[in-house]
Amino acid sequence: WETLEYLKSLGFKVNPNNRRLDDIKQVEDYYQTWVEKREKLHYEADGIVVKVNQLELQQRLGDIGREPRWAIAYKFPAVQGTTRLIDIGISVGRTGTLNPYAILEPVSVGGVTIRQAALHNEDDIRRKDIRIGDTVIIQRAGEVIPAVVGPVTSQRTGKEKEFKLLEKVFDKEKNRPACPVCGSEVSRPEGEVMYYCSNAACPAQAQQRIEHFASRGAMDIRGIGENLSATLYEKGLIKDIADIYYLKDHKEQLLELEKMGGKSVSNMLDAIEKSKDRPLGRVILALGIRHIGEETAELLAREFHSLDALAEASREELMSIETIGPKIADSIIAFFRQETNRDIIKRLRESGVKLEEKPVKAEALPLAGMEFVLTGTLEAFSRKEAEERIKALGGATGSSVTRKTTYLVVGTDPGSKLDRARSLGTEILNEAELRNLLNRKA
């Protein structure tokens, strides 16, 4: 709504009869009533959720990963507080990024004590003009994530220091900037915002690769989280992700670990065994290939059906897949070219981890063997969308009505296909009927 007011103030015409504006206004009003009611509630609330209230539209909009595209939170204003920025620390991420974080004078904001907060990157720190020693405004974004909003410049004493990442990680003995974990060289690729540790074998990265592999979205090995993966790595029980599946040969050493009794060890080993036949998409995600997240991993699994097939795919082959461009393709190729990675995959296979998946047989799909032909304009679908959904369920689409055509789908202003279908006695569906069919079978 504010955006629209802003546009109006710039002289743009906004049609006051536009239904959408009414809808937005309605949401805004509803939100305001809750902002007022908030304090009187006998429970905690952090905002309202606006939802599309038609199941059909919800289905069309779908999800991105776990998040629905048909519902969005509209949060109450965040609670803020101020405190002192004592220092800026650096942590090393799974991909080798050097991540600056704020070390704060502990402060209570919205009922919890905040000591640290992410600062993202050097450019962002500069943009916000955050300096070490500053009094800074802190808020909990979405009532949860601590965030440094910016400095209170009126409180400056002149002793505040600008933050320079390369100075922070400067190693006097080596006389150059160095990774705070392994001491390797640090670089910032042209045009990028993050600095990286150049050492792929950096313990920080190795440990977090293990953590990522075991994580819920990937192989989902319950029991192996940040702490255990670090311990197992430090003790040398696990050097890379494949070693996880050979832990069972080292039971005695596991039992010697602190806080690991017989039950913990057997729970962990059970969880490891269970993870051996996760869907292929999970395995691809778990490998930790750069730029391959949940969605792309899933896509690659559908496309290749086995890790070997993916490993052998050419750049062109990869790029021909929708949503995969040169960067992602190169990232995949580079990963499988690495000798160490090939070795890991070999050992994963030997230990019994499932690395392929039967392609879903087209014959097994609900619309298998049916051919659909579309004519006229559809209301709620684009034609391409409709065709995709039919194909996703195993149906075929044709461009002209023949004796093999199962259904003719008729939108508004149908063409001559309708006449032909009538003369052939082909079954005719209108849009609503098609949608029902798709929803029923899906």
Added chain:
DNA sequence: CTCACAATACCCTGTAAGCT
């Protein structure tokens, strides 16, 4: 067809608190 820009999808990171 190419280029530039906008929109969208995807990926990554970190904190506190609830859960086991």
Added chain:
DNA sequence: AGCTTACAGGGTATTGTGAG
């Protein structure tokens, strides 16, 4: 005590769009 979860907001990559 450790693991998991909820969550925001940063960046990068890809796709879509319109003009020439």
